[in-house]
Structures are given as structure tokens and as C-alpha cells.
Amino acid sequence: MRIKKTYVVLSFHTTLEAMEWEKQCAECGVPGRIIPLPREISAGCGLAWRMLPEEFEQWQHKLDPARYDAVAAVEQ
Amino acid sequence: MIYLDNAATTLHKPLQVEQAMLDALRTAGNPGRGAHEPTLHASRLVYAARCAVAKLLNAPDPSCIAFTSNATQALNTALGGLFRQGDHIITTICEHNSVLRPLYHLREIGVNLSFTGVDEKGRLRYDQWEGFLRPETRALVVTGASNVTGNGTDLARAAEFAHRHGLLLIVDAAQTAGELPLNVQVLGIDVLCFTGHKALLGPQGTGGLYVRPGLSVRPLVVGGSGVHSFDEQHPAQMPTALEAGTLNVPGLAGLCAGVEWILAQGVETLARREQALTVLFYERIRDLPNVKIYGDPEMTPRAPIVSLNIGDEDSARIADILWEEYGICVRAGAHCAPLMHKALGTAEQGTVRFSFSHFNTEAEVLQAAAAVRELAQEA
Numbered sequence: 001m002r003i004k005k006t007y008v009v010l011s012f013h014t015t016l017e018a019m020e021w022e023k024q025c026a027e028c029g030v031p032g033r034i035i036p037l038p039r040e041i042s043a044g045c046g047l048a049w050r051m052l053p054e055e056f057e058q059w060q061h062k063l064d065p066a067r068y069d070a071v072a073a074v075e076q
Numbered sequence: 077m078i079y080l081d082n083a084a085t086t087l088h089k090p091l092q093v094e095q096a097m098l099d100a101l102r103t104a105g106n107p108g109r110g111a112h113e114p115t116l117h118a119s120r121l122v123y124a125a126r127c128a129v130a131k132l133l134n135a136p137d138p139s140c141i142a143f144t145s146n147a148t149q150a151l152n153t154a155l156g157g158l159f160r161q162g163d164h165i166i167t168t169i170c171e172h173n174s175v176l177r178p179l180y181h182l183r184e185i186g187v188n189l190s191f192t193g194v195d196e197k198g199r200l201r202y203d204q205w206e207g208f209l210r211p212e213t214r215a216l217v218v219t220g221a222s223n224v225t226g227n228g229t230d231l232a233r234a235a236e237f238a239h240r241h242g243l244l245l246i247v248d249a250a251q252t253a254g255e256l257p258l259n260v261q262v263l264g265i266d267v268l269c270f271t272g273h274k275a276l277l278g279p280q281g282t283g284g285l286y287v288r289p290g291l292s293v294r295p296l297v298v299g300g301s302g303v304h305s306f307d308e309q310h311p312a313q314m315p316t317a318l319e320a321g322t323l324n325v326p327g328l329a330g331l332c333a334g335v336e337w338i339l340a341q342g343v344e345t346l347a348r349r350e351q352a353l354t355v356l357f358y359e360r361i362r363d364l365p366n367v368k369i370y371g372d373p374e375m376t377p378r379a380p381i382v383s384l385n386i387g388d389e390d391s392a393r394i395a396d397i398l399w400e401e402y403g404i405c406v407r408a409g410a411h412c413a414p415l416m417h418k419a420l421g422t423a424e425q426g427t428v429r430f431s432f433s434h435f436n437t438e439a440e441v442l443q444a445a446a447a448v449r450e451l452a453q454e455a
Contacts, residue, residue: 014316015108015302016139019123022116036111037303046303047111047119 004075008056010049010068011041018047021067028062031055038074050076078404078440083223083251083381083431085273085280092333093277100329106322108302118325125332126315132276132335132343133268134259135286142318143284143328147250147271148174149296150285153318154246154267155179157294159214161186166208166243167217168192168200169415170227175217175248176415188212194419197372198225205237215244215266220252224416224427225371226354226381228256235263244291250274251379254335255350257343260286267291275433277338278331281324287314295320349434350380353441357430358382360445366455367448370420370427383411383427386448387455391426394451398428402447406430 012018022034032051041048051059053073065071079087100121105114107122126138135141144150155178159165167179169191179189190208193201205216216238221228231247238245244266249258253268254275260268265286272282287293298310299320311317338346358373361384370383386394395408409426410417417423430444 013303013313014139014311015119016123016126016315019119020138022120023123034111034116042304047108 006053007050007074007076008053009035009038009041009072009074010051010063011037011070011072012047012049013069015047017067017069018049021049024067025049030059030062038076040074041070041072050074078402078436078443080430080432080436080440080444081405081407082433082436083274083379083429084407086275086277086433086435088433088435089277089279089330089334090337092337093279093330096333097279097326097330100326104325104329107325109322121325121329121332122323125328125335128332128335128339129270129276129284129286132254132258132339133286134261136261136289139314140286140289141284142287142315143282143323144318145281145324146273146283147248147269148283150269150271150283151175151248152178153296154269154285154287154293155182155217156296158244158246158267159187162212163214164188164190164210164212165215165217166190166192166205166213168219168229169194169419170198170200170219170222170224170229171217171413171415172219172223172248172250173412173414174250175219179217191415194416197375198222198227198370198416198420199372199375200227200229202230202233202237209241213241213243215246217246217248219248219250220256220258221377221379221381222371222413222416223251223379223381224383224411224413224420224429226251226373226379226383226431227371227375228252228377228379230377231263231265235265239264251381252377254338254343254346255379256347256377260288267293272327272331272334276331277334279327282327282331285318287318293318297321346434350432351378353432353434353436353438354378354380354382356438357432357441357445360442361448361452364449364452366452370422380432381429383429384448385422385425385427386451388425389455391422391428394428397451398444398447402443404444404447
């Protein structure tokens, strides 16, 4: 398999929250994209938002923790 | 053809509705079940529909809107998911079977019901409400407007009564969502159930319910959710809690286009147009001999409906003649509101229901009035 990189991944309670997050990020220019929820976060299905660590660090002050469920570093 | 059966389903939709549905059929995957572009696109379409409906109803958040396949499913979800044995509910005889039958089902498990009556013009007897109250009264369940007479319910009065006595206010908005301005926050409505295929101008197979934040409704259906696959319990978060299974994405794309079109026109503008057509029709027929009009076409608020009979002729025969000889589509019979028909004395005859859309023209309405005049002269 190809070499893995570390990403910051945000998870959501519902698909609706993921959609709201994606819309707001697009409006504010926050980098990242929706991905399938990695197993490290939850052994289920669902959506997550993936960013590079340096992007997360740069934007963290503008990201409202109330709008996502959890945040984790994930190798992908 | 002159289509005047809009209270059953609106036939004339904005072109954007058709296009949105076709586009969704060609491009949408399964919403919330993956993260490739077609499935994300589907999720975005559903999200857009949720936002549009939330805006129309002035819901505080799009998560308050759960989609169902129609108003009946929404009402079954709300009524089945909020009450238990021993509770008491106040409702009205104006209700459609989509409210009555879930309530009768609740009665079988020990929920008690009181039915508000109407006066000779089908207007609600609000004065009866205080007398129905019991310590175990939990809710007031009312229609926004009678689908038989078009008479509207004074929702501000209903809300004031419900709030004063700590009752839930549940509104069947099948005849009023998109038809009349509705503001769930200002009115303090706890649950509002709507259908997509009538005044919201969406396709059949769409509907839903607004649930006030903080109010928990037990789901009618559980199953696939797209999240938390290994939990034995269906997720409790709205709207996922009330949306088990794959949603009707092409339908919701159409509903979204319909609601966005309404928002662009303005509900008040469309309502004024429909009221003008209703009044035009009513004024042309109200003094005709042999024509009996039900309800109070002069009251507000009201849905754009005029129900009538000609002599003692079967309403089904009148509707059939209107279609066969005049090309006019109306609905006859009992309109799924048996208690209302009993109160109006039309359980046998039914009524001939004319229901208007802002897409109708004055010429169509005048042709319909002329047809009624001819039939009345024959009676």
C-alpha cells in the first residue's frame, strides 16, 4: 500500500452536521474535505472532515468545537 | 382541462421541480452512506431541502426538520411517538383521517380523546377547550385548516391555550404549509406535520415534520441510519432519529425546488392570489339557488377551498359531470374527514370541493363558476 500520512480528522453526530460543516468551510475558505469515517474514530459508518495538521493548526481558532463531535489524528 | 383539485395534490408545479428531480435521478447516490461525490451530492441535496423547509417555517435549525414520505407518516410518527397510556389529548372534529386514525389507535392503548366541535358554518368551538381539560391532558392536536371547508384554525389562539396549560401543540399543516404564512417559533408550535405534494409544490412521496428543539419523539421506524452501525439502538439525534432508511432524494430535490420557488415569490403574495381566486369563485356562486356552500368562505385564515352541493344531488355525480362535460377536475365525496361531514350533515351526500392554486387563472375560475350556475339551474 502507499505510504500513509497523518491527518487531523473531525467527526460528526449526524450527516446533517457534516453537511453544515462542509458548507461553512467552503464559505470561509477552510481547507479539507469530507471522507468516510475512519475506523480509528468509530467502528461504524458515517462522514468525517479531513485536514492536514498544519491546516488544522492554522484554522483551529476559527473552528467551533460545538459544530463537530470529536477530533483525532489519523494515519491514512 | 381546468384543474381545481389542488387540495388533493397540486398538478401545476414550477419547471424547476421537474428539472431538480431529473438531475437528482441522474446524479445522486445514497445520502449519508459514503463519501464519494454522488453520495455527497445526495447529502447536499437533502441538506438544501432541509434548509429550505426550515426557512419557510422559520424553524430555528434545519435539524428540526425530519423528512417522511407524506403527512400521514409524519402524523403517525408524532402522535405515536409522544403519548402513553393514561394521557389525554384534545383534538377537533375537523381532522383528516391521517390524524383521526392514529388517535383512534392511541385510544386502543388507553389514551383518552376529546373532540372540539364546530358551529353551523364549520367554525371551531374554541370555547369548548377549557371544559375538556383534565390533569392528564398532554396535547392539543389541530389542523391548520379543514380540508373540507377550508376554514382555518386560529393557531395563535391554539398556541396561547396550549402554552397556558402546559400542553404540546401539534399541527397538521397538510392544507396550510406553503399556503399560509407559518412561523413555528413565533407561534410556539411543538410539532408541525407537512406534506410535500400540495402547496409546497413538490412531488408525491415527500413530507415531514418539524419538531421543536428539546422535544424527543420516539421513532415509528428504526433501521439504517448511515451512522453508528454497531449500536443496537437507532441514533437519537434529530433528524436521523426519525429518518430510518434511505430518503427519497429525487423527491426531496423536487420539494426543495418547490419550496425555494415559493420563498422567491413570497408566501403572502401567493396566498393573496389564491384568496382572490377563491373569493371570485365564491362571489359568483354564493347566491345561486340550489347551491349550498359549506364552511365560512369569508373568514380568515382559510385555505383556498370552496365546498358545495347542488340540491340533493350526489356530489360524485356533480363531480363526474364537471369532468365529463366541462373538463373541470374537482373532488367529490367524504374527503377522509368523517367527523366533519357528520357535523355538516354531508355524510351521505359528500361535498363537491373546488380547491384553487395561484397557477389558476381568473378565466378558469369564472368557467367553473359558470358550470356550477348551469348545473344549479338544472337542479
